Amino acid sequence: EADIYQTPRYLVIGTGKKITLECSQTMGHDKMYWYQQDPGMELHLIHYSYGVNSTEKGDLSSESTVSRIRTEHFPLTLESARPSHTSQYLCASSEFRGLEQFFGPGTRLTVL
Amino acid sequence: AQSVTQPDIHITVSEGASLELRCNYSYGATPYLFWYVQSPGQGLQLLLKYFSGDTLVQGIKGFEAEFKRSQSSFNLRKPSVHWSDAAEYFCAVGAGDMRFGAGTRLTVKP
Numbered sequence: 001e002a003d004i005y006q007t008p009r010y011l012v013i014g015t016g017k018k019i020t021l022e023c024s025q026t027m028g029h030d031k032m033y034w035y036q037q038d039p040g041m042e043l044h045l046i047h048y049s050y051g052v053n054s055t056e057k058g059d060l061s062s063e064s065t066v067s068r069i070r071t072e073h074f075p076l077t078l079e080s081a082r083p084s085h086t087s088q089y090l091c092a093s094s095e096f097r098g099l100e101q102f103f104g105p106g107t108r109l110t111v112l
Numbered sequence: 113a114q115s116v117t118q119p120d121i122h123i124t125v126s127e128g129a130s131l132e133l134r135c136n137y138s139y140g141a142t143p144y145l146f147w148y149v150q151s152p153g154q155g156l157q158l159l160l161k162y163f164s165g166d167t168l169v170q171g172i173k174g175f176e177a178e179f180k181r182s183q184s185s186f187n188l189r190k191p192s193v194h195w196s197d198a199a200e201y202f203c204a205v206g207a208g209d210m211r212f213g214a215g216t217r218l219t220v221k222p
Contacts, residue, residue: 004155006155009153040121040215101210103148103157
């Protein structure tokens with residue numbers, strides 16, 4: 001079944017840890033996105049990719065990094081997590097010429 | 113710059129009552145407009161979209177939205193709300209570089 005997956009769904013870690021949030025999609029989409037979502041706020045785009053070996057920063061400054069080595073996989077890494085990184089992270093994908101985005105279930109990250 | 117405003121942070125309606133969620137947008141060209149719904153602990157699910165043509169668009173779960181260019185609005189409606197409609201609703205504008213509103217949380221009273 002074509003879908004978009006995120007793991008872990010929930011993560012609680014201590015300050016200074018390195019973490020990677022996983023995102024995979026089986027829809028064959030070229031474009032993928034990472035959003036940060038906080039309660040009562042709009043979704044903020046932090047990274048996006050047009051395809052393999054393409055990564056761009058979004059509107060919201062983020063200390064995270066991403067990679068796109070395979071079409072279906074778009075992991076997000078925080079080298080040294082801080083409490084300010086506590087948030088929900090949503091991954092999405094779309095066809096290259098597509099206008100609508102398909103979202104994963106999200107990862108809720110808490111940094112103590 | 114494109115932007116979306118959802119004026120209502122939280123709305124409470126009784127089950128069976130009608131619903132209208134407001135969305136106003138700012139966009140330099142013909143807008144591509146979307147409504148997404150997010151249930152607790154879940155990602156966003158597309159309810160409906162407007163690209164062109166008929167200004168009244170039908171979506172899933174009995175929702176519809178009307179595009180009004182003169183008012184820069186794209187309000188979401190449902191004639192009779194069900195308890196399962198309780199969720200967060202997001203309006204979005206754009207293509208690729210999509211802009212989202214801050215969301216409206218819907219509570220449904222029994």
